[in-house]
Amino acid sequence: MNDQMTDGRANSLDIHRDFWRRQFSRQVDLVLLPFDKPRPPVPSYLRETVDLALDRSFGDGLEELRSRLGVPLATVLLVALKTVLFRYAGPDTLVVGVTVQEENSPHEPSAAAPDLLPIQTHWTWQSDLSGEAVARIFAERMSDARAHAAYPLRELQSWAGAQDAAFGARLFNVALCVATATNVDSAGWPMPHPDGNEFLTQCDVVITAVSNAAGLMLKGDFDADVFEAPTIRRLLGHLGTILQGIMRCPAAPVLRLPMLTPSEEQQLVVERNVRKANFPPATLLHSMFEAQVERTPEAVALICDDQSLTYRELNRRANRLAHALRERNVGPDTIVGICIDRSLELVIALLGILKAGGAYLPIDLAYPRERLAFMLEDANAPVLLTQSKLAADLPAYQAKVLCLDDAELAAFDAYSTSNPESGAAAENLAYVIFTSGSTGQSKGALVTHYNVVRLFDATQDWYGFNERDVWTLFHSYAFDFSVWELWGALLYGGRVVIVPYWASRSPQDFRELLVRERVTVLNQTPSAFRQLLQAELAQPKADLALRYLIFGGEALELQSLRPWFERYGDEKPLLVNMYGITETTVHVTYRPIRWDDLRSGQGSVIGVPIPDLQVYVLDPNGNPVPVGVPGEMYVGGAGVARGYLNRPELTAQRFIADPSTLARRQSSTALAIWHVASRTVTLSTSAASIIR
Secondary structure: OOHHHHHHHHHHHHHHHHHHHOOOOOOOOOOOOOOOOOOOOOOOEEEEEEEEEOOOOHEEEHHHHHHHOOOHHHHHHHHHHHHHHHHHOOOEEEEEEEEOOOOOOOOOOOOOOOOOOEEEEEEOOOOOOEHHHHHHHHHHHHHHHOOOOOHHHHHHHHOEEEEEEEOEOOOOOEEEEEEEHHHEEOOOOOOOOOOOOOOHOOOEEEEEEEEEEEEEEEEEEEEEOOOOOOHHHHHHHHHHHHHHHHHHHOEEEEEHHHOOOHHHHHHHHHHHHOOOOOOOOOOOOHHHHHHHHHHHOOOOEEEEEOOEEEEEHHHHHHHHHHHHHHHHOOOOEEEEEEEOOHHHHHHHHHHHHHHHEEEEEEOOOOHHHHHHHHHHHHHOOOEEEOHHHHHHOOOOOOOOOEEHHHHHHHHHHHOOOOOOOOOOOOHHHHHEEEEOOOOOOEEEEEHHHHHHHHHHHHHHHHHOOOOEEEEEEEOOOOOOOOHHHHHHHOOOOOOEEEEEEEHHOOOHHHHHHHHHHOEEEEEEEEEHHHHHHOOOOOOOOOOOOOOOOEEOOOOOHHHHHHHEEEEEEEEOOOEEEOOOOHHHOOOEEEEOOOOOHHHHHHOOOEEEEOOOOEEEEEOOOEOOOOOOEEEEEEEEEOOOOOOEOOHHHHHHHHHHOOOOOOHHHHHOOOOOOEEEEOOOOOOOOOOOEEEO
16 A cells, blocks of 8 residues: 555646656756846855835726736736736746645635746747737646646756856846735745755845735845845836736737836936037037138148148138039039048048038948949949059049049149038938948948037037147048047037048157147047057157047946056046947947946946937837946937948838837827837847837
């Protein structure tokens, strides 16, 4: 008889094990929660708690929903919790530990020892399942798991748990405990647990839901090694918001429900995106330059080696070229190719194209020949400005070629030096710059005069650029950082020092140039700055005139700035990180960097939107994500380009109508979205989408 009982128990255990083997056919992935601190190698097991009280009407609403769906309260809570966790960048296969102790429920009879069960479910962003449908699925999963609760959780964790450096194997890192007010211990846990609190104390977060006459109490017990209380308090708020959404509309797709609390939505969607009331007048880049010529005609505008031009001289030479281009039918939105080395002629040509009404297409011979051929063919520019020494290196191309060499330039002397009538308007193109192609085939971004003019108008309160500033044209004119470098000087009467190619490749020589020319505004990619910093550290501290050191183009590693701060401090010059994309006209956000940023141990920080832009971080369904949760970045406003050159399908695909969730929040303004790639960000340095 005893042998039969033993055999029966063994057979039963085999059945339970087979069930869990089917459930966990591969090792689980833990939920990627928004940690506030790096996890220590040895856990302290220090726990803290926060709570959120939901009133009686909320509790009554949940009970009514539970009753209507015919599922336990724990199931509704699990639906909401898993929705939040998945949208916190959880894996497609989500595992949450669940323990339930409810009284007087036909679905959940009271038990002396409720089981802690791992409930595994599968999610995808493409799922349109409603809250009520998911609840019924989860109820079935929980019922099946309860039927096989006799299998030891420790055994299951040993072969299915994810390996963690601090805790070893873990089957789940988030747990949900549901109880009535009379079934909790002094610590608030549903009681008793057959396995004690061993598994719960290894959880990053344990959510306890206690239903009582006053409503519903949510408590978050968390690992204090890695979380701060506000983070878990936000999680409870998101859980409450999702529960409210399910109650209001149980038939709505649960992954499309809003998750932010009202206060978060106000902060993240509205307050961070206060739009500038006064936009700049509809003016042109070259018109603003011409106005500056009238103010400071004899001020030096350009320096290159031992050559220089005043504002008057630069204007006159650009005017001659502009009249010549007008004679060759260059006008509004005519794309003119330009392939000229770092010289005074480069700026003359850029300005001359704009004055003729055209848009410049920079051709950098450092690019692969195949890419240059594609750009020239795609743009089909009727005119190409170059130099005799560079013309032979260009791919074969059918266009009118004008060489801006000394002999050829003399031929332009016959043209007028007066400012031409370009016929262009602010919405006409200023330039076409091709993207890097890192996310596919390179594309020509169509950027207007207005896009560029408003960039400087919107940032002038921060920087106060003026006629005493000295800038360097350090970057390739085929990289849109050069737009900032050139016009930041010429629109405000400053001086542009054109950095010779050899100096741009020699950090020591470039450092000497900064000192010699008394440069006040320096723009650098982080990688270029690291080389400059090495040259700086190899010499005694320099007598720099810098007011600003502005970073862009790459992610900025804050700790790399430590040697600079140790030498020059964090005030003069002020170091600023500016994030941007070609399609958004150079810059999107602004963030001064201080000593405190380095001490905080943060990664790359990009700051706040430029005042006439809006930045959102959204999930794949267009809902804003909370602080610390990854999503796709959307940028909108006056800086977004007109589209892609000769790519109507891609333009239609990437420049799309705003998500309905944003439309509801910004109903007074029509938005459109440019979608570039599926990269995730936490307001850091990569972008996926842009709104216009």
